[in-house]
Amino acid sequence: MVRRRNTTASTAASAALRADARRNRALILDAARSAFEERGLGVPLGEIARRAGVGTGTVHRHFPSKEALFRATVVDRIRLFTDTARELADAEEPGTVFFRYLAAVVRLSARNRALLDALDASAEGLFEPTPGVERGFQEALGVLLTRAQKAGAVRKDVEVEDVVTLLFGCLSMERRRGAAGAQGRMTALMCDSLRPSRHVTKLPAISVARDETACSECGGPVAVARTGRRARYCGGACRQRAHRSRQR
Secondary structure, three states: OHHHHHHHHHHHHHHHHHHHHHHHHHHHHHHHHHHHHHHHHHOOHHHHHHHHOOOHHHHHHHOOOHHHHHHHHHHHHHHHHHHHHHHOOOOOOHHHHHHHHHHHHHHHHHOOHHHHHHHHHHHOOOOOOOHHHHHHHHHHHHHHHHHHHHOOOOOOOOOHHHHHHHHHHHHHHHHHHHOOOOOOHHHHHHHHHHOOOOOOOOOOOOOOOOOOOEOOOOOOEOOEOOOOOEOOOOOHHHHHHHHHHHHO
C-alpha cells in the first residue's frame, strides 16, 4: 500500500514537472517572439528571460543558445504564414486572395525585426531556415499561385520560386521606402509585375548553369578579350539586336 502511494505521488510529481516545463517553454517563446520582433537578434537573452518571468538558466534548459531560440520564433512565424495559405487554398476569387495574401505577408513581416534579420543573415549565409518549414511554405504558396494563374489573374510564366524571391526583395524595399512615408508602394509594384498584360517583359528561360563563354543574344561562342574580360556578345550584329530589344 505504501509503495503504491509512493508510486502515485512520484507520477503526479513528474506530471507536474512536465506541465511546468511546458508552461515555461511557452512563456519563453512568447517573450522571445515579441522581443525579437521589436529589436531583432540583438536583444539580450537576459531581457527575454525577464519578459518571460524566468531565470536565464531556465531559458538555457529549453534552448541551448540565443540563436536556437531565434530560429524557433522565426520558424513559428513562417508556419503561421503557411497555415494561413493552406486555409485559403479553396477560397473563392483566387486572384484577389493571392494578391491580398502577398500584401499581408509583406505588411506583417516588414514590422518584424526578427524576420528581417533572418533574411539578412540568410543572404549572407549565416542563417538557414529549417528545410521542412521552408518547403511547406513554398508548397502552400504554390497552390495559391496555381489557382490564381488558372483564373487568369497571374501571368503563366511565373514560378513559385520567383514569387518567394520577389517577397524577400519587396520586404527590403518596403523597409527603405517605409522610412520615407511610402508604405505599400513597393508591394503594389510587386503585385503589378505578376499580373498578365500585353506590355510586360517576357521572362528569360531559367538556366541551371550559366555558360560564361556564350553570347548573351544568340548563345554562340564569345572570344575572350586581351584584357581577360569576357565580352557579352559575339559581335556587332548581336550587340545591335540587344540594343534594339532594350529600346523596344
